[in-house]
Amino acid sequence: MGRGTMVFTLACAMASAAAQEAPAVGSAATAGAVVQTGDVDLFYRVYDKADGRPTAEQLQRDYLDQGSEGLHLFARLRNISGQRIADTLTTNPSLYADAKRCLAVLPRARERLETALRTLGSSYADARFPPVTIAIGRGKPVAVGAPDTGIQVGLEALCATDWLNPDVEDRIVYVLAHEYVHVQQVEAHAISEKEAPTVLEISLIEGIAEFVGELIAGQVAYSRNAAAAAGRELEIETRFAADVDKTDLSDWAYNATPDTPGDLGYWVGYRIAKAYYRNAPDKRQALREILEMDDAEDFLAKSGWYPGIELE
Structure with a gap:
């Protein structure tokens, strides 16, 4: 250069x-x-x-x-x-x-x-x-x-x-x-600025960025999480489902290190967004709804996601 x-x-x-x-x-x-x-x-x-x-x-x-x-x-x-x-x-x-x-x-x-x-x-x-x-x-x-x-x-x-x-x-x-x-993510930005966002809210914000980033660029930014979770999907996501309302993010987000994958909330949020997109008949409309997500609980309910869901 x-x-x-x-x-x-x-x-x-x-x-x-x-x-x-x-x-x-x-x-x-x-x-x-x-x-x-x-x-x-x-x-x-x-x-x-x-x-x-x-x-x-x-x-x-x-x-x-x-x-x-x-x-x-x-x-x-x-x-x-x-x-x-x-x-x-x-x-x-x-x-x-x-x-x-x-x-x-x-x-x-x-x-x-x-x-x-x-x-x-x-x-x-x-x-x-x-x-x-x-x-x-x-x-x-x-x-x-x-x-x-x-x-x-x-x-x-x-x-x-x-x-x-x-x-x-x-x-x-x-x-x-x-x-x-x-x-x-204009609407989701307001969620992230809350004094105490929940595990679900932050995981969806980051997971949506991972999912749409993969759609447009070909791969997620946090590429090692899928390998770290392989074979443990049900166990990890069952724990996640129990923690969705918690405001202590330390087990799920912003905790990755060079030696420990961490940030598994990104991975679960990605899978929730992927389930939402996969189950939607109109993919263009689904992408809009994903990007404009402003209610994490409603989004989760509509996604069709459940712990251990099989996704291509």
Whole structure:
């Protein structure tokens, strides 16, 4: 990748689809999204000039303060500062050195995202395509997405999560597809902002992002969960059914580590969404209902899901 700012236009033109699946053309089908990677270039100019040891002041003045609006938003939302990046550089310097390996796959990942977004635009007429900012952060989070803020990705964090998917290019595509689905979940976003959302609510929000992400991109972002659950579907989902009303999420969401799959609520939520879609006679309408889910209990009741359900 060159040193200049790279802006990838992801044109979401109308794509052909199977007769039952193909919706009428909507405005979203010709919309476009921008993937902004210039902040990555900016960071590595500062990083290389300082031989991999930039100070907190240099990072703040020459990187964060000079970055894009997307980077400024990312910093504000996730408390990223020059000092916090410098601290992470001190404790984990390999995180930033290793992230350079992801730069080479960005062009091909862009092409695959184009295809995924064409599918989204042609399948859901009200799809939103906010800009994506790929930048360098403080090691976490990997990515965040919301209807009113767009998508921000920490390249160093995404490159470090080999356990999500060992293929870096695949990882970028599937994680961004997952985040793009979150952007569409306008109603569900309000649920996620509740003081104490339930296990069912969060599992459906994340599971829907997994399911629709697979529909448009070909695979879920959290690819290892299915393998971890293989042969244990009934046992895991029976436990899940007993916990759906709990507000303690620690057994089901946001608990994955490099050594432990975790996040099994994502997997169960994915299976509930898949059951809903499979059982619906009108797939286009089902996709709309899935993306616009605003009542988790009602959605579960209509899905046809039950613990241990067999799904293709």
